[in-house]
Amino acid sequence: MSERVIAPKSRGFLFLDSHPGGCRQLVDEMWQAVPAPVTAGGEGPVALVIGSSAGYGLAATIAGLARVGIRGIGVCFEKAPARRTGTAGWYRTAATARLARQHGRDMVFLNGDAFSDTVKEQVADLLAERFGGRLDFLIYSVAAPRRTDPDTGNVYASVLKPIGSPYTTKTLVFDEYGAPEVKEVTTAPAEGDDIEQTVAVMGGTDWERWITFLADRSLLADGFTTAALSYIGSPLTAAIYRQGTIGVAKSHLEATAHTLDERLGKTLGGRAVTSVNAAAVTQSSTAIPGIALYVGLLRGVLGDAMVAPIGQLVELWDQLTGARPLNLDDEGRVCLDTWELDPAVQNAVAERWSTATSDTITELADLDWFSDEVRRLYGFSVPGVDYTAPVETDVPWPTLTI
Template identity: 75%
Template sequence: MSERVLIPRNRGFLFLDSHPAGCARLVADMWRACPDSAGVPEGDGPVALVIGSSAGYGLAATVAGLKRAGIRGIAVSFEKAPTERRTATAGWYRTAATADIARAAGRDLVFLNGDAFSDAMKEQVADLIERRFGGRLDYLVYSVAAPRRTDPDTGATYASVLRPIGEANRTKTLVFDDRGVPEVREVETAPAGGDDVEQTVAVMGGADWERWVDHLAGRGLLGEGFTTVALSYIGSPLTAAIYRQGTIGAAKAHLEATARALDERLGTTVGGRAVTSVNGAAVTQSSTAIPGIALYTGLLRGVLGEALVPPVHQLAALWDQLTGGAPLAVDDEGRVRLDTWELTPEVQASVAERWEAATTDTIAALADLDWFQAEVRRLYGFSVPGIDYTAPVATDVPWPATGS
C-alpha cells in the first residue's frame, strides 16, 4: 500500500490531491456532531437510497440518516480511485470512512461507485433493493451536482453552465493568490445564449430524479408511504442574478416543478410524498465554482459566526421530518425550508452592508477568511484538527466491499 507525505497543492479552490486521514477524520467529526436520536430503531431501520452521497449535503444526508434515522440501504456516488501519480478523490476517502461508521453502527449500507444518470446504475440499485433489502424502498434522497449528463434514451450529452439569463452580470467575488492572500475582484459573466438554459435544466433539473422514481416504481420497489426529497438551494438576493435567476435557478425551478408532479403521483399510487429541501449556505466543492458565492459565504460566517448551521445539523432536522419525528413542514411551493436561519431580514441586511463595503483592503475585517479557507482545504482532507500532516499516509484505500 502506497504511503507518502501529502502537501496541499491547489489551483484556486481546486486541489490536486486529497488526504485520506483528513477525509476520514472529517466524516468522524460529522458523525460526532450529528445529534443522537431516541427514535433510532434497534433492529433493521428504514431502507433508503442516497444519490450523490460522497460530498456536501449528500454526505451530510448519509451521515445524518445513519445516526438520526438508522437507515440501511444504498449510497451512490461517482469518484476516482487512487493512481500511481494521484490520490483518490476526496469523496472516495469520505465514502470509505462513512462505510466504516455504518459498519460500526450495525447498519447495512452498500456503497456503489458509478454514473447515477445511467440506466445501468438504476438497474443495479433496483436489483440490490430486491435481493438484499426485501424489495421495499422507503426513502430516496437526491443530491446530484454534475457538469454534464448523458440521456439514456437519446444518447445526447448535455452540459450545465453558470450564466445569468437576459443580460451580463457583474458581481464581486473572492479569490486567493498562491500565498493565500485574499482579493476582492469584480467579474463579469456573459448571459446565457443558444440552448444554455435547456442544457443546464437537462443536467441539473428534475429529469433524472423522476427517472429514478419511475424506474424503481416500474420494478414495484416503492414501499407504502415512500418519500423522496431532492436537495436544493435558493440563496441570497446578493447572488440571485448568477444563481436563482440564472441558468442554475432555471434548473432548480424545474426540480421543484418535478417535485410537485411526483408528489401528486406518489400520493395516489403509494400514499407517498415528494418534496424539495432548501438548505442553507455551506462551503462545498460545487458552491466554490459559482461567482460571488465564496465572498457571500465568508461574509455570512462573519455575521453569524458559530450560529451558521452546519449541513449535518440541517440534514438531521430533515430526517426528523421525513421519518415523522417532526411534522413535515413545507412552504407554499411544497419545499422544506432549512435555510430560514440564513434568510432572515436582519442577517441579510448585515451581509448586504458588508458586501457593499467589501474591498481587498477591508475584506479581512468583514468576512471570516480563516474559517472559509480552512473549510475549502477540509473539502480535500487538509486543515482537519487532529491530523499529523508531516506523517506519511496510506493513499491506496479500497472502495467499500458490497458484501453478501
C-alpha cells in the same frame, strides 16, 4: 501499500490531491455531531442517497445512518487512487462505510454514473436481493457538469450563467501567497440552448426517471418519500444563481416535485418534496462567482450560529420520518435556510458586501474559517491529523459484504 506525505497543493479552490486521514477524521466528526438516534433497536428504513459522497448528499448519508439508522445504498461518482490520490469523495465514502459497519448499518456504496440506466439496474437488483424489495426513502443530491440521456445518447452540459444580460459581481480570490483579494468578474449571459442544457442536467428529469425506474419494478414501499436537495440563496447572488440558468433548473426540480408528489400520493400514500438548504462551503458552491465572498461575509455576521450541513440534514431526516412535523412553505418546500434568509442577517451581509474591498475584507468576513472549510473539503485543516506523517493512499472501495 503506497504511503506518502500529502501536502495541500491547489489551483484556486481546486486541490490536486486529497488526504485520506483527514477525510476519515472529517467523517468521524460529522457522525459525532449527530444527536442520538430517534429510534432504538430493530432494522431501520431502507434509503437510497444519490450523490452520497460530498456536500449535502454526504451529510444526508451520515445523518440518515447515525440519526435514523437507515440501511440501503449510496450512489456517487469518484476517482480511485492512481498516480494522484483518490478523490476526497472516494476516501469519505470508505470512511462512511467503515462507520456504518461499526454501528451495524447495512449500507452499500456504488461508484458510477447515477444518470445511467446501468447504475439504476444495479440499485434495483440490490434492493430486490439484499433489502427485501422495498425502498422507503430516496434522497436526490446531484450536482454535475454534464449528463448523458440514456434514451438518446445526447450529452447535455450545465452552465453557470445569468439570463438576458452580462452579470458583474464582486468575488473573493486568493493570490499565490494566500492573500485575499476582492475583484470584479463579469459572466456573459446564456445563449443558444444553454438554459435547456442546464435544465436537462440539473433539473428534475433524472430524479423522476429514478422514481419511475424503481416504481416499474415494484420496489417502492407504501408511504415512500423522496426529497431532492435544492438552494434559493440570497438576493446578493440571485442574478447568477436563482435568476440564472441554475435557477431555471431548480424551478424545474421543484415543478417535478409537485408532479411526483401527486403521483406518489395516489399510488403509495407517499410524497415528494424539495428541501431548500442553506449556504455552505462545498466543492460545487465554490465554483459559483460571488458565492465564496457571500459565504465568508455570512460567516462574519453569524459566526457559530451558522448551521452546518450535517445539522440541516438531521432536521430534514427528522421531518421526513415524522420525528418532527413536516414544515413546508407555500411552494411545498422544506425550508432549512430560514436562519440564512432572516432579513436582519441579509441586511447585515448586504452592508458588508457593499463595503468589501481587498483592504477591508479581513475585517468583514471570516476568512480563516472559509479557507479552512475549503481545505477540509479535501481532507486538510482537520484537527487531530498529523499532516507531516506518511499516510496510506491506496484505500479500497468498500465491499458489498457487511
